[in-house]
Structures are given as structure tokens and as C-alpha cells.
Amino acid sequence: MNSTGVKADGPIGAFSLDSTVPGAVSRGFNAFLREWQTQIGDDFPQPTYSPATIRDFRVKSRVAKVHDVAITDVHGASAVRTAGTPAGVEDQVRMYVVRRGAWALGGPRDRGQHIVSTGQFLLRHVGRPSHFETAPNTTARVLVLPAATLKPLIGNRIITGPADSAEMRVLAAHTNMIHETMTDLGPAGVHAVHSTLIELVKAVALRRFDNAEPQLAPALAQAAKSLADTHLADPELTPTMLARELNVSLRTLQRAFAALGESVTAYIRHRRLEEARLALTAPHGRRNISALAAYWQFADSSHFTRVFKKRYGQTPTEYARSTGSAGN
Structure with a gap:
């Protein structure tokens, strides 16, 4: 288990925990809840989980908080399930990105139950707590986002799509960078990564980038690098191909790399x-x-x-x- 040591009332917080290793299951859930409360805080309350989940909590997780955003990467070797449909009121936008397995939102008797399957994402506003359940061996990323900024854009829509779309690739690259660099960020860096994250979620909702937004450059360049790395032996790999796959103009992609002091071709x-x-x-x-x-x-x-x-x-x-x- 690792954490940044930043307390929950600060602008950032992070921890990682692995209860899938032998001997960690018995204390896994309590350790997770303790770190969440210490590092992430009451602004992002955890639901009530089923007794079976608490008893067999074999989960590998990585969590980060940046102001009013929480990012949770989770691989659940065991199933994770809440205890019924919670009462109360919430006002958050959430994104579920499933890389493997399935994440069910709402109970089987609920109207409007949604299942996010492998390779898909779901983005929606949450007005009240809802039941969820994951299949064993589900790997997913959950983003909790500020409703004040994003609800006017999303409204009552439920936005779904492939997790490897152009906009989602850039968002994934940026969230990975947040996890990797958080402990080294100063106040200006924290502000920049937060603003960029919100802009990228807007891009997912609108299915297009704001090409004039300079803060998107690092995330866009990183997404292009990750994509290029998987096609290095492909004769079709060119800057034009990368721009097309990432749904941006070639000039936008070139500007993103230039901001980092290199070129796509190089x-x-x-x-x-x-x-x-x-x-x-x-x-x-x-x-x-x-x-x-x-x-x-x-x-x-x-x-x-x-x-x-x-x-x-x-x-x-x-x-x-x-x-x-x-x-x-």
C-alpha cells in the first residue's frame, strides 16, 4: 500500500492498495476504507457494500483526488457489490470505463439499469445514489467529476461509447499522467491537470476536441505516442494516420508535439x-x-x-x- 501522505482536506490525495496478495484479504476492505477517508475524504463518500464484498475484498486499486475530481483505477479479482439501493441525494457526474469484465449500474429490478461491458464507457449525471455490481475480474476506471461544470453540458443524457475512441484515448493518457506525476506537482501543475481533465471529459461528451485549448497538448501528445508505440512496425504509421485516429487535425497534433520540443516524425x-x-x-x-x-x-x-x-x-x-x- 502506498499513499502521497496528503490529507483529505488538501487539493490532492492519492493511494494504492492491493488486497489480492496472500494474507491481505482479511484486512483489505478496512485498509481501503481507511485510506480512502484519509487521502480522498468525505466529499467523495463510499457507498455501503454487501457483506460478501467486505468479507472477500480481493481488489487492486489506485486512487487519486485532484480538487473536486476523484479517479479510481480498480481491478477486482472478486465481485464488488453495494448493499441494495442507497437513499439520499448526490450531485455528481461519473464516468465508468471498463477494460475487462462488466460493471452493472442499478439493481436488476431498477428501471434504467445499465451494464457497461468490456471496451465501453458510460458518462452520466448522478442525482441520487445507485446500486452497482461488478463481475469478478473486472478492470475499470471510475471518474467522479463536478456537476456544476459538466451537468449543463450533459443534462439528462447517458453518453456511452467505445473506450478506445479518439477522445477516450487522450483522456486515458492524461489520467495515467496524473497518477504518475501527482506527488511532484506544484499548485500550478495541479490546476493545469485538473483543468485539462475537465476539458477532455467535455471532449468525450461532445465527441470533439477544442483545438484551441493549449492545455490539451501534453495529453494529446502522450496519446499519440501510446498509439504510435503499438504500430511501430506498420508501414501505414504516419503523423497523418495518428491525427486521423485521434480525431484532430494534423496541425493540432504537430502543435502538441512542438509544445514538448519534438516532432511527430522524430x-x-x-x-x-x-x-x-x-x-x-x-x-x-x-x-x-x-x-x-x-x-x-x-x-x-x-x-x-x-x-x-x-x-x-x-x-x-x-x-x-x-x-x-x-x-x-
């Missing part, structure tokens, strides 16, 4: 070179230089050798020999 080239460098030292299944050049989409072996030496100070063959590998 990032793709550097990542391909890095993968080729690693392949040169692989103990099994090494390709020769010509094959590597072709696989990583360089024009020919001469071009590959030239750009490799410029970046690493050695030709591919020299590098392979210096590391004890048999390059050709």
Missing part, C-alpha cells in the same frame, strides 16, 4: 531506432541488418545504418559487436 523514427537497437542484442531470433531495416520501415539498410549511427554513435554492426551480438 518520435516515430526514434522509437523505431530504439526497437531496432534492442533487436540487435536479442539472444534469440536476431535479424540481419537488411531485415531489421525493412521490418522497422527504413528505406533501406544504408538509410538505417546512417540514422542509427547518428543517434547511437556506432553503425548497427559495430553496436552488435560491442555488445557481444552477432550482427550481419
Whole structure:
């Protein structure tokens, strides 16, 4: 279990907890609730859970609070279920993003029950507490968001869609960055990541980005990098393809990278070179230089050798020999 040490009344708070490991189940639920109350606070109250959930709480979670936003990443090895339909009033916007398994909102007897299945998201305003239940081995992200900012945009709509849409990819990249950088953020950084998060949720609701919003640049660039990393060997990988997949103009994507001091094309080239460098030292299944050049989409072996030496100070063959590998 880890936490930032920031108390719940501060602008940020975070903790992670894993009760799936042997010996942690018996105290897993109490540890989770204690950390939630300490780090996240009463502005984001937890519901009442079923006795079965409390008794068998095998959950790996990562939670962050940024002002009036809470982000919970959860993998539940066990099922998680609330105890009936809670009473009371809430005024929040929530987003459920399911990567694996299923998240049911509302009981089976409730009108308007919704099931968020694998690869889908659901975004809606919540006016009163509602029952929920997850299937075992569900991996999901839940965002609790300020109604004052987002309810006028969403209204009474329930917005659903694929979790890998362009807007959702950028939102996912940004929330990952929040988890990774939170402990190092100063007040200006906290304000920036919060504002960007709200703008990205608006983009999901509207299914388009505000191309004039400069704070979106880091998240957009990170989403493009993550997408590029999965297509490095694809001959169709270009800045234009990335812009199309992320539903932004090529110029918007180029501006996002320029704000970070690099270009889209340079990032793709550097990542391909890095993968080729690693392949040169692989103990099994090494390709020769010509094959590597072709696989990583360089024009020919001469071009590959030239750009490799410029970046690493050695030709591919020299590098392979210096590391004890048999390059050709």
C-alpha cells in the first residue's frame, strides 16, 4: 500500500492498495476504507457494500483526488457489490470505463439499469445514489467529476461509447499522467491537470476536441505516442494516420508535439531506432541488418545504418559487436 501522505482536506490525495496478495484479504476492505477517508475524504463518500464484498475484498486499486475530481483505477479479482439501493441525494457526474469484465449500474429490478461491458464507457449525471455490481475480474476506471461544470453540458443524457475512441484515448493518457506525476506537482501543475481533465471529459461528451485549448497538448501528445508505440512496425504509421485516429487535425497534433520540443516524425523514427537497437542484442531470433531495416520501415539498410549511427554513435554492426551480438 502506498499513499502521497496528503490529507483529505488538501487539493490532492492519492493511494494504492492491493488486497489480492496472500494474507491481505482479511484486512483489505478496512485498509481501503481507511485510506480512502484519509487521502480522498468525505466529499467523495463510499457507498455501503454487501457483506460478501467486505468479507472477500480481493481488489487492486489506485486512487487519486485532484480538487473536486476523484479517479479510481480498480481491478477486482472478486465481485464488488453495494448493499441494495442507497437513499439520499448526490450531485455528481461519473464516468465508468471498463477494460475487462462488466460493471452493472442499478439493481436488476431498477428501471434504467445499465451494464457497461468490456471496451465501453458510460458518462452520466448522478442525482441520487445507485446500486452497482461488478463481475469478478473486472478492470475499470471510475471518474467522479463536478456537476456544476459538466451537468449543463450533459443534462439528462447517458453518453456511452467505445473506450478506445479518439477522445477516450487522450483522456486515458492524461489520467495515467496524473497518477504518475501527482506527488511532484506544484499548485500550478495541479490546476493545469485538473483543468485539462475537465476539458477532455467535455471532449468525450461532445465527441470533439477544442483545438484551441493549449492545455490539451501534453495529453494529446502522450496519446499519440501510446498509439504510435503499438504500430511501430506498420508501414501505414504516419503523423497523418495518428491525427486521423485521434480525431484532430494534423496541425493540432504537430502543435502538441512542438509544445514538448519534438516532432511527430522524430518520435516515430526514434522509437523505431530504439526497437531496432534492442533487436540487435536479442539472444534469440536476431535479424540481419537488411531485415531489421525493412521490418522497422527504413528505406533501406544504408538509410538505417546512417540514422542509427547518428543517434547511437556506432553503425548497427559495430553496436552488435560491442555488445557481444552477432550482427550481419
